[in-house]
Amino acid sequence: MSRPRVAVTGLGVKTPAGTSVDAAFDCLLDARSRAVHVPELVARDLAVQFACPVPNFDPAAYFNQREIRRLDRGAQLSVAAAADAIADAGAEGAAAPDRTGVFLGTGLGGILPSTMIALGWDTDPSGMPVDSVARVMPTAPAAWIALRFGFRGPCLTYATACASGATAIGEATLKLRAGEVDMAIAGGVDTPIGAIIVAAFARIGALSLHNDDPAGASRPFEATRDGFVMGEGSSFLVLERWERARARGARIYGEVAGYGSNTDAFHIVAPIADGTVAAACMDAALVDAGLKPADIGHVNAHGTATPLNDRAEAAALVRCFGGRPPPVTAPKGVTGHLIGGAGAFEAAVALLAARRGVVPPIANLAVPDPDCPLDLVRDEPRRIPVAPVLTNSFGFGGHNATLVLVPEP
Amino acid sequence: MTMPSRAELSTLVRTKVAEVLGTPVEEIDESTNLEVGYQIDSLELMEIGARLEAALGIRLDLRELIGVETVGQATDLLTRRLEAQP
16 A cells, blocks of 8 residues: 655745745745844844844734734744645645644744843843743744644644754654644744844854845855844645545645655754765655655755855755756745744745746855855746755754655646 | 722723733723633733732732632722732
8 A cells, every 4th residue: 555645735934035925936036135134133233133034924914912912923923824824725624623733843942032031021030921931932833823723633843953844844744644643734933033042143153244235145055155144934834645635625736755854963053064964864855755866856955055054965965966966946045044934934935836847046146156066046047847846954953854845736 | 009999990900901801991891701701811810910910019819810700800809909908
């Protein structure tokens, strides 16, 4: 008997590139960075004073005042993205509540409300808001999704740093294949745009320092790249067992066909330079999908624009694809790095790109790094045949996750 | 601190309830049942209590607060607590 297939039937995004899937994809095609100066960071005169916030997100479109008081920004973005994905899939009521699970990845959890509460109530801890614990717990966004829709299957929060969103989608896929759930709301979130958090990432030299040119700062695979740009956002996919999705007449974007997950066990924040373990992760995802490297039409790279990541990822891609990787794109040139939200957003847009046969160009790619010998999509969108896509997410801690997505016409 | 009148306490309670529930204060009166009308949960009730404590400079017993159902009962509880102040 063949293995159960997992269909992607809904997409929802709240990201710097846009708050609807089509707007976000168009923004990527346009390849213009969404990084801007952030008043709080400028006012504190930090080493890094810019980031990629989600513009024009109106909580009142999703929440009443009572909910707005209770849900912090990460939970709001998550519930809104999940609600969009569920509406897109026409999925409400499509599976029994106790057969529906929520799978959310977050690299930093409740770090934004944590720092705000710690700073605001340092001199009067006993006066902090009653719901402080409910705000800072990393499981809050997933729990609010379950609460809103009444989903009573597993509600799980995964932390694999910057790979978390992809991990959540991969793990949800395994649960669906195993028959533990009929429907999964899978995605990720992070809201790291706050002075303490940005300063912390700046301290380890991970961030671009181009305060004079925020929109030109995020330069994946470019020769002069100097670090990533912090972003915020959430994205969710609705995943269903294939036959059930077909039976109810759902529109199917494609299939989560392969998932690879492994760990460098090399350094707490640096990748292995030769990319061997990341390449093994990609190999595993391809094997899981039953595909060969030559079947892949394009690659959605993790492409953070840190000097170390992009070089190691390029080495891994060359290794995995036998020296001839397919066209490579990297959305973080536009969106910055959404941390736990990145892998989920990029899974969504990678599947769209694969389905539409058009790959968005990499923003700010003036001079490709000669140490990254890849077919980098630049300047304008690239037309490709409709074909499976491989998308990478790598996290501090050495966490690697790769998804292989197969578009459905 | 001068003991507020019952009417003043009632207005204060209605205001804090409205803040936490995100409703116009006019929607809340003494007969408003927080459980039946708003499905208030324990964290929201405690947040209302915390805001009343801060406004009045008193401490409230959480167990007493959990027993409160209507805005009028909350006002009565506050009145008793303030009258018992030394």
